[in-house]
Amino acid sequence: MTIYPELNGKRVFITGASSGIGAGMAQILAKQGCKLVLHYCRNESGIAQTLDRVKVLGAQAQVVRGDFRDYASLGQVFNQAWSQFSGLDGLVNNAGLITKTTVLDDVEGEAFNQTLAVNLQAPYRLSSLFAQACIAAKQPGVVINNSSIHGQQTCEWFSAYAASKAGLDAMMKVMAVEWGQYGIRVNNLAPGVVPVERTVSILKQPKFKNPWMKAIPLGRYGSVEEMGAATAFLLSDAAAWMTGSVLTLDGGLIARGSYPYRD
Numbered sequence: 001m002t003i004y005p006e007l008n009g010k011r012v013f014i015t016g017a018s019s020g021i022g023a024g025m026a027q028i029l030a031k032q033g034c035k036l037v038l039h040y041c042r043n044e045s046g047i048a049q050t051l052d053r054v055k056v057l058g059a060q061a062q063v064v065r066g067d068f069r070d071y072a073s074l075g076q077v078f079n080q081a082w083s084q085f086s087g088l089d090g091l092v093n094n095a096g097l098i099t100k101t102t103v104l105d106d107v108e109g110e111a112f113n114q115t116l117a118v119n120l121q122a123p124y125r126l127s128s129l130f131a132q133a134c135i136a137a138k139q140p141g142v143v144i145n146n147s148s149i150h151g152q153q154t155c156e157w158f159s160a161y162a163a164s165k166a167g168l169d170a171m172m173k174v175m176a177v178e179w180g181q182y183g184i185r186v187n188n189l190a191p192g193v194v195p196v197e198r199t200v201s202i203l204k205q206p207k208f209k210n211p212w213m214k215a216i217p218l219g220r221y222g223s224v225e226e227m228g229a230a231t232a233f234l235l236s237d238a239a240a241w242m243t244g245s246v247l248t249l250d251g252g253l254i255a256r257g258s259y260p261y262r263d
């Protein structure tokens, strides 16, 4: 369904569009008439499927590949994305490594460094290049980072992931402040638990599902389409005065906090 007609023809680069939330974002933005540049790293069949789906919806779309652990390659990735439709109106930094390890199992910091590279350093570089190109082209722009509720509240196993997302929330605010004068808006999404190909079978198991359903006030998981709808909102004129914000979509999970349950 078209919700934001002003997005028709807008050129949007979505990183990590080969599965999960990024693929859901691509579908919702395709329905708004956006021209899409879809990024993937390893999942060739996944990106082919996303491409097919958005084309069936009538969207023009191109694909770029890149491993964001390689900081030096990001300039080339960005240039390819920018040139597909002779410029970009929006950048969605969605690609992410969801790392689960205890600190003591990662004493060398390999998982930590890779997570920071993909989840924080790559959005820094791509956003900087995007802003620079928008300023040179004298055009406005929108940056959306897919953060996480782990940027705000976290737990064991997520030191690298939580650090990357809290860093992304802080970095977004600075970029919003610095780039407001150029008409470039920067905001973050903070999803809660959203089943994706990687997690759907685990999250169906009663030992995971039951405690989550008790902890999430709205009593269900989120969907990739809902994350796509929030992305469309942040790109649209409905969010024209919104910059420097974290939009939390978690069914009320972190509002509830860790108070003991009362039946």
Ligand SMILES: NC(=O)c1ccc[n+]([C@@H]2O[C@H](COP(=O)([O-])OP(=O)(O)OC[C@H]3O[C@@H](n4cnc5c(N)ncnc54)[C@H](OP(=O)(O)O)[C@@H]3O)[C@@H](O)[C@H]2O)c1
Binding pocket: 015, 016, 017, 018, 019, 020, 021, 022, 039, 040, 041, 042, 043, 044, 046, 066, 067, 068, 069, 094, 095, 096, 097, 098, 118, 146, 147, 148, 149, 190, 191, 192, 193, 194, 195, 196, 197, 198
């Ligand atoms: N699902 C949730 O519950 C949830 C909650 C909060 C936040 N998020 C955030 O949502 C974003 C998408 O995650 P998802 O849940 O949809 O998981 P996903 O299906 O595993 O998607 C991750 C995406 O990131 C890409 N990626 C992984 N490593 C990369 C690398 N080294 N270089 C470049 N791209 C790389 C993957 O590409 P390839 O597969 O092609 O390699 C894939 O497209 C992440 O930023 C995650 O932190 C998810």
